[in-house]
Amino acid sequence: MRKVMTVAALAGVMLVAACNTVGGVGKDVSSAGDAVSTAADKSK
Numbered sequence: 001m002r003k004v005m006t007v008a009a010l011a012g013v014m015l016v017a018a019c020n021t022v023g024g025v026g027k028d029v030s031s032a033g034d035a036v037s038t039a040a041d042k043s044k
Helices: 002-042
Strands: none
Touching: none
16 A cells, blocks of 8 residues: 555656646747747837
């Protein structure tokens, strides 16, 4: 039972870390898109 709880806890930590990483990538991509959009508007 102790091994099962340890594995479940580690899996939970990995899942939370992965969600944060994906969220961060999404913010970075959004920020890059905003920068490209702004640059395109300035060059008009």
